Amino acid sequence: MLHRLAKLPRKWLIPPLLIAAILVAFLAITMPDNQLHVSVLDVGQGDAILIQQGNQQILIDGGPSPQTIGLRLGNKMPFWDRTIELVVATHPSADHITGLVAVLNRYKVKQVLYPDMEPHSAIYSEWLRLIKEKQINYTLAQAGQQINLAGGATIEVLNPQNPPLIATYSDEDNNAVILRLSMGRVSFLLTADLMWEGEFELIAHGARLNSTVLKVGHHGSNTSTTTEFLNAVNPQLAVISVGANNNYGHPTPEVMTQLKSRLSLVNIYRTDKQGTIEFITNGEKLWVKTDR
Numbered sequence: 001m002l003h004r005l006a007k008l009p010r011k012w013l014i015p016p017l018l019i020a021a022i023l024v025a026f027l028a029i030t031m032p033d034n035q036l037h038v039s040v041l042d043v044g045q046g047d048a049i050l051i052q053q054g055n056q057q058i059l060i061d062g063g064p065s066p067q068t069i070g071l072r073l074g075n076k077m078p079f080w081d082r083t084i085e086l087v088v089a090t091h092p093s094a095d096h097i098t099g100l101v102a103v104l105n106r107y108k109v110k111q112v113l114y115p116d117m118e119p120h121s122a123i124y125s126e127w128l129r130l131i132k133e134k135q136i137n138y139t140l141a142q143a144g145q146q147i148n149l150a151g152g153a154t155i156e157v158l159n160p161q162n163p164p165l166i167a168t169y170s171d172e173d174n175n176a177v178i179l180r181l182s183m184g185r186v187s188f189l190l191t192a193d194l195m196w197e198g199e200f201e202l203i204a205h206g207a208r209l210n211s212t213v214l215k216v217g218h219h220g221s222n223t224s225t226t227t228e229f230l231n232a233v234n235p236q237l238a239v240i241s242v243g244a245n246n247n248y249g250h251p252t253p254e255v256m257t258q259l260k261s262r263l264s265l266v267n268i269y270r271t272d273k274q275g276t277i278e279f280i281t282n283g284e285k286l287w288v289k290t291d292r
Contacts, residue, residue, distance in 0.1 A: 048061050076276075091193065173192070175198070186284070193217060219242045
């Protein structure tokens with residue numbers, strides 16, 4: 001076979017070699033490394049965060065669009081990898097969970113984590129139905145749980161508390177799954193749509209909030225990101241998952257003023273301005289990549 005290939009005209013050999021070169025280059029780009037990657041995906045007015053370390057992937061929320069989450073995951077995951085080790089639904093809001101229904105249908109999901117909340121919408125009922133139908137292992141989220149990634153990163157579940165908060169402005173938002181991800185000296189606080197009552201509850205419980213990067217709560221709504229909470233977190237960077245020209249006025253001027261009073265504008269990242277925002281760390285240093 002090798003002898004016969006050697007006698008083929010040179011022009012016949014170029015396309016296979018070119019294809020091989022492209023594949024090798026693509027493999028080099030998509031092969032996992034030992035660093036921790038945290039991508040706040042640009043999914044519009046919603047939340048979706050992909051955590052990658054080695055061959056492990058954890059998806060937190062899926063945004064409001066099945067099509068968009070598929071595109072964003074395709075940009076970040078190797079094309080041959082159709083498995084997600086853990087999917088977290090922080091709460092049942094459609095702008096967080098709609099894309100996750102598509103993920104359960106398109107990927108092999110090994111395990112899910114979500115809060116113990118009664119279904120109140122068709123999309124959340126579908127999420128619960130698919131978990132049962134596909135016999136996916138599930139855990140109901142509770143403060144105090146811990147997840148250890150193979151590469152040395154750790155995820156702590158800070159919320160929901162036991163007993164859950166009741167009679168707040170939004171019990172759904174205030175009992176959402178709140179996570180703190182850490183590796184070495186670098187940490188991320190992922191706050192879903194937590195509102196001020198939930199922020200105060202975490203402070204009162206002495207939760208470990210101090211973090212390098214704050215995923216700003218509720219897309220920058222003025223129901224969240226209180227001065228007291230920012231003091232407890234003391235972030236060096238902030239990232240807001242928000243849709244361009246959204247109807248809610250997010251992020252609000254009040255929240256932006258709060259953030260700018262602590263951080264310079266260059267340390268505040270927004271998906272509506274910069275697209276998907278990827279944080280990369282080895283536990284000592286932190287790098288940031290944006291789409292634009």
